[in-house]
């Protein structure tokens with residue numbers, strides 16, 4: 001996928017936003033050589049598998065100016081960094097339990113000139129703030145995740161859904177959802193993106 005193909009899914013990006021997205025491949029190639037944050041086979045498919053996948057959350061939840069979002073287990077900055085480019089007036093806090101990954105996030109955010117990103121080397125359980133939304137991808141099963149972030153929601157969001165979790169997941173989730181005991185809403189990314197990669201990809205919403 002090229003940047004132009006990516007942009008067709010998000011018309012109306014400013015030249016600055018387009019330039020920030022276009023900087024991502026070179027930045028991640030550089031940082032991935034120092035500190036591995038993306039698997040080698042995926043780095044060639046950065047726009048589809050990491051950037052567009054992260055932006056799937058935006059199709060479900062258009063974050064509002066002033067809203068706050070926590071990205072738990074962000075790794076090299078997914079889904080937080082692409083969403084922070086797309087929503088420059090929303091505040092993103094990216095945390096990960098591995099310090100060197102947070103170093104990559106900080107360097108990438110700095111190189112992009114993102115003023116709406118903070119990143120800390122912390123476990124989710126240690127975060128002591130409240131957020132409008134909590135986002136995540138590929139960290140753990142919902143049943144384990146939920147207790148980490150329970151009670152960390154503002155409950156003031158005026159958005160299309162109340163404050164809650166937006167978790168990127170793939171595959172058959174029936175067992176995982178049942179085991180978690182949580183009431184979830186499932187949104188299918190194939191309704192928004194044509195690429196085969198999104199065939200089973202979902203955004204799982206859980207009210208906070």
Ligand SMILES: C[S@@+](CC[C@H](N)C(=O)[O-])C[C@H]1O[C@@H](n2cnc3c(N)ncnc32)[C@H](O)[C@@H]1O
Pocket residue numbers: 072073074075076077078079095096097098101122123124125136137138139148
């Ligand atoms: C498979 S990686 C996914 C990274 C990124 N979200 C992505 O999709 O590319 C899982 C990440 O979760 C982090 N992690 C696991 N448990 C965590 C916790 N309790 N708090 C914060 N980060 C955690 C790990 O350090 C790791 O970087």
